[in-house]
Amino acid sequence: xxxxxxxxxxxxxxxxxxxxxxxxxxxxxxxxxxxxxxxxxxxxxxxxxxxxxxxxxxxxxxxxxxxxxxxxxxxxxxxxxxxxxxxxxxxxxxxxxxxxxxxxxxxxxxxxxxxxxxxxxxxxxxxxxxxxxxxxxxxxxxxxxxxxxxxxxxxxxxxxxxxxxxxxxxxxxxxxxxxxxxxxxxxxxxxxxxxxxxxxxxxxxxxxxxxxxxxxxxxxxxxxxxxxxxxxxxxxxxxxxxxxxxxxxxxxxxxxxxxxxxxxxxxxxxxxxxxxxxxxxxxxxxxxxxxxxxxxxxxxxxxxxxxxxxxxxxxxxxxxxxxxxxxxxxxxxxxxxxxxxxxxxxxxxxxxxxxxxxxxxxxxxxxxxxxxxxxxxxxxxxxxxxxxxxxxxxxxxxxxx
Numbered sequence: 001x002x003x004x005x006x007x008x009x010x011x012x013x014x015x016x017x018x019x020x021x022x023x024x025x026x027x028x029x030x031x032x033x034x035x036x037x038x039x040x041x042x043x044x045x046x047x048x049x050x051x052x053x054x055x056x057x058x059x060x061x062x063x064x065x066x067x068x069x070x071x072x073x074x075x076x077x078x079x080x081x082x083x084x085x086x087x088x089x090x091x092x093x094x095x096x097x098x099x100x101x102x103x104x105x106x107x108x109x110x111x112x113x114x115x116x117x118x119x120x121x122x123x124x125x126x127x128x129x130x131x132x133x134x135x136x137x138x139x140x141x142x143x144x145x146x147x148x149x150x151x152x153x154x155x156x157x158x159x160x161x162x163x164x165x166x167x168x169x170x171x172x173x174x175x176x177x178x179x180x181x182x183x184x185x186x187x188x189x190x191x192x193x194x195x196x197x198x199x200x201x202x203x204x205x206x207x208x209x210x211x212x213x214x215x216x217x218x219x220x221x222x223x224x225x226x227x228x229x230x231x232x233x234x235x236x237x238x239x240x241x242x243x244x245x246x247x248x249x250x251x252x253x254x255x256x257x258x259x260x261x262x263x264x265x266x267x268x269x270x271x272x273x274x275x276x277x278x279x280x281x282x283x284x285x286x287x288x289x290x291x292x293x294x295x296x297x298x299x300x301x302x303x304x305x306x307x308x309x310x311x312x313x314x315x316x317x318x319x320x321x322x323x324x325x326x327x328x329x330x331x332x333x334x335x336x337x338x339x340x341x342x343x344x345x346x347x348x349x350x351x352x353x354x355x356x357x358x359x360x361x362x363x364x365x366x367x368x369x370x371x372x373x374x375x376x377x378x379x380x381x382x383x384x385x386x387x388x389x390x391x392x393x394x395x396x397x398x399x400x401x
Contacts, residue, residue, distance in 0.1 A: 055097040073145025116168035197228040213244030240382035255300035256391035287370040350386035359392035
């Protein structure tokens with residue numbers, strides 16, 4: 001058990017016009033999670049840029065104008081090469097090039113037609129030695145810097161959307177939408193191994209939620225455990241619930257990082273892979289005691305995504321090595337770093353359920369669990385919650401595909 005008591009709570013790129021093609025200055029910054037869910041705001045500078053460049057201008061001027069609207073999801077060098085490649089492909093299709101310029105410089109405020117390039121054999125576009133789906137590449141440059149490949153859905157008016165698998169692919173970034181979960185987390189309350197009450201869902205527009213021991217049955221920003229009845233409630237659960245009090249506050253920041261603040265007069269006990277890593281311990285090896293008044297980060301979306309990918313790759317390598325061993329041959333050297341039985345058994349244990357654990361926070365009120373406590377699992381504690389984070393589940397779906 002680790003005890004914690006601490007309080008802790010892409011710069012804009014200004015684009016100056018080239019001498020040969022004057023245009024207003026424009027500042028494009030990496031968007032926040034909130035901006036990632038909606039169109040970037042239109043600025044006076046972008047309005048001016050919309051009318052300053054057309055398909056009749058030189059490629060250099062067009063590329064420069066479009067570069068001024070990039071959102072920072074890719075490096076400047078990669079973005080420039082990707083935009084140069086697209087502009088050259090569209091130079092003989094002036095109407096589509098004008099549609100692209102109008103869509104990007106107006107931030108999608110003007111309806112525009114499809115902007116198409118030929119579909120490759122594998123459906124991917126190669127730029128600067130990297131391959132990616134073309135509609136995703138350009139949507140990431142001009143709209144959503146944190147975009148992942150399986151998130152986009154085409155709009156109703158798009159006739160050449162990537163999913164339609166035609167000979168041409170539309171790369172107009174405003175012909176695609178990015179659906180996102182309505183809720184950023186779902187909280188389930190348990191007493192020992194029994195779920196009590198219904199799940200509590202927290203919408204994205206509400207970045208904070210309090211889990212307390214009070215009794216308001218209708219609050220949208222508080223999950224009040226005190227109003228939940230349980231005919232099988234044990235005496236130990238009854239006593240523990242008296243000490244939940246003001247409980248805890250969970251706050252979702254950025255694209256999906258989560259912070260915990262203990263409002264109660266009693267400590268809470270948390271199982272989180274993020275704090276395991278911060279403490280230098282193996283995942284799931286320790287329970288973290290968080291003291292009253294502490295404000296601490298308990299989940300990191302980027303770390304979670306890296307861990308998902310690493311474990312999924314390990315599982316694939318293990319499957320390859322195991323298949324080779326079962327067939328009677330040696331395990332491929334590249335398939336798994338160590339093809340000994342222990343390593344194979346460990347890798348074989350990685351399944352969807354194991355990966356899903358990366359997307360979950362577990363928290364017990366008043367009583368701890370694990371090797372330092374009489375209760376060895378959280379299901380033996382009198383009152384606890386499981387917080388299922390929805391954004392990581394989206395990323396997991398992508399990794400599994």
